[in-house]
Amino acid sequence: MTSPRILVVDDEADLRELLDITLVKMGLDVDCAETLGQARALFAASEYALVLTDMRLPDGLGLELVREVAASGKGTPIAVVTAYGSADNAVVALKAGAFDYVSKPVVLDDLRVMVRSALRLTSPGSAPPAASAATPSRLIGDSAAMQALRAQIARLARSMAPIAITGESGSGKELAAREIHAQSSRAARPFIAVNCGAIPEALMEAEFFGYRKGAFTGAADERDGFFQAANGGTLMLDEVADLPLAMQVKLLRAIQERRVRKIGATAEQPVDVRIISATHQDLAHCVETGKFRQDLFYRLNVIELALPPLRERLADLGVLTEAILARLAGGGQKAVLGAQVLETLCAYSFPGNVRELENVLERALAFANDGVVEVADLSLKSARVGEATAVPAPSPEFAAAALAAPAPVAAAPTLGPDGLPDSLPDYLIQVERDIIVRALAQTQFNRTQAAQLLGISFRQLRYQMQKLDIQQPEQ
Structure with a gap:
């Protein structure tokens, strides 16, 4: 049986030799190329289990090779070597179809981990059981939307690129993440799902990175964090938009460096995890409002997977x-x-x-x-499809009682001859108040159902009711 063959593309002779020696010691056959032209010729003539290329070559960019290998139809994974701190280059390469990346100076342990992941993906019989046609998908449905979603997941499972899953609450984001993991080369390793909104801020660092014995009061034993627990597998960050800014900085470093340091430890330890994030919020809007770091957004949102409602x-x-x-x-x-x-x-x-x-x-x-x-x-009470945004008018009795509460504006704004309000802020407040009252009327003042109908959280609805002085009418 022949050994898997790796193509190494780099114009630095010393680094090329180091990669060659390391891969040969792993029992692999290696071909080396100094230029983009040489790499294209070798790739066309042979079958490779992995292509490893530098981003900058004398006659072009490694990114060109990434796109060509990804479009070749051979299914060969390609990884890139990026300069230290060039996170943007790594993200661009992953978006273009790269399987993974390593940073310069190359850490040989990280290189070996990446190569083993690629070999699991391309070795004969390596398809995980969940990817078999005999095993039903976790994502049930025969509609065109679901067929397209399953096909997209099958492609994403072959990459190590971070994925951001978006979709409304209850649409199956964790199921999609588990399906990606099950069809990946990491299927035999742990899948750890973390609800970022359910962890107290004071405990976040300890929960994510672990701690040493005696690191703080109550730390009676050493404990691993989520990153260590998911090592070799997949870490899902559910409701990632709820992470506080201080934790976002630490999470960004852990993802970029692929190393974590336990609380109370002096040395970092390497971790090999694939990050899948999920949220029902608009992360781009969270970035605009300053709630979410832009650099972390770009690091997590390399590939976006949208789930249909x-x-x-x-x-x-x-x-x-x-x-x-x-x-x-x-x-x-x-x-x-x-x-x-x-x-x-x-x-x-x-x-x-x-x-x-x-x-x-x-x-x-x-x-x-x-x-x-x-x-x-x-016991269905909500609106019909197509009428979800058109809330039925409340009964006259309820509306009269609910609107009897004093509004925060002195008088209802009026529209001028040109159809424009004489006061836009007051007009918008009145419109918002009327819509909330109508939603409450439809649900018989069930605030939980009214919040779902309006697409906001219960806490947001309660705040708006207090702000607009909307009170439940007396029976």
């Missing part, structure tokens, strides 16, 4: 419902849907997406008779 793939409701009912049955007799139930579900807007569908069906099973879910068991 459930209302945009209603064709999947049938298979989703069947799968959820089967899971809720726990191996027992699965409940069935009565007449018009699926049609009723298809007419619902699902602001909470798949998570809300699960809750609706679980609640319906509690009311169902003889294992048959009827329309009345669903």
Whole structure:
């Protein structure tokens, strides 16, 4: 059996020799090229398990080779060597299709880790079980949107580039992250999911990087952090927009240097993790408002994966419902849907997406008779699809009572002959107040449901109600 062959492209003779010796000691065959032209000729003539190229070559840029190898159809992973501190170059290369990168001066341990990951990806029979056609995907659905999503995930699983998953709450961001991990060369290693919004700020550094025994009061034993626990695998940072700025700085360094230092330790230790971040917030807007660091945003958002909301793939409701009912049955007799139930579900807007569908069906099973879910068991109260942004008008009694509370503006603004308000701030306040009142009216003043209907958090709604002096009418 022949050894895997690696193509090394670098114009520095000393570095080329170092890489050659290191890879040969790993039992690999190595071809070396000094220029872009030599590399193209060698790549066309042979099959390689990995191409490793410098970013700057005498006759061009390594980025050109990255694009050509990625577009060749051979499936050969290509990694780049970047100058120390040139994080922007690494991000550009990853966006162009690079598998991974190493920084100069090259740390040989980091190089070996990267090469082993590439070899797991290209070796015969290395496809993880989850990638097999016999294993169903975690992402259920036959709609065009879901087929495109699964195809995109299959491509992303071959790269080590950081991925930012975006999508509304309940759309399945963690499932998508687990699917990427399961189809990657890291499938046999840990997948660690962290909810960044659920960790107290004072404990964040200890939770992410670990601590030594005696590092602080209460540190009775040494403990690994999330990075060490995910070593060799994937670390998912859920709700990453909730990270405080101080922690964002430390996280950026850990991602760039691929090293972490435990609290109380004097030396850093290398970690090999792939970062997948997720949030339902607009990270670009968070950067504009100063809530999120721009450098960390570019480091995390190398590849963006957008998940479609459930209302945009209603064709999947049938298979989703069947799968959820089967899971809720726990191996027992699965409940069935009565007449018009699926049609009723298809007419619902699902602001909470798949998570809300699960809750609706679980609640319906509690009311169902003889294992048959009827329309009345669903207890759906929200707007229909296509009407989600058009909130029905409140009843006259409720509206009169709710609007009786004094507004923070002296009088309702008026529109002039040109159709423009005489006071834009007052006009916007009044519009916002009217919309919130109408949402509360539709939900019978259920603030949780009203917040979901408006696409804001419960805390935001409560703040707006206090600001606009909207009070629940007396019964």
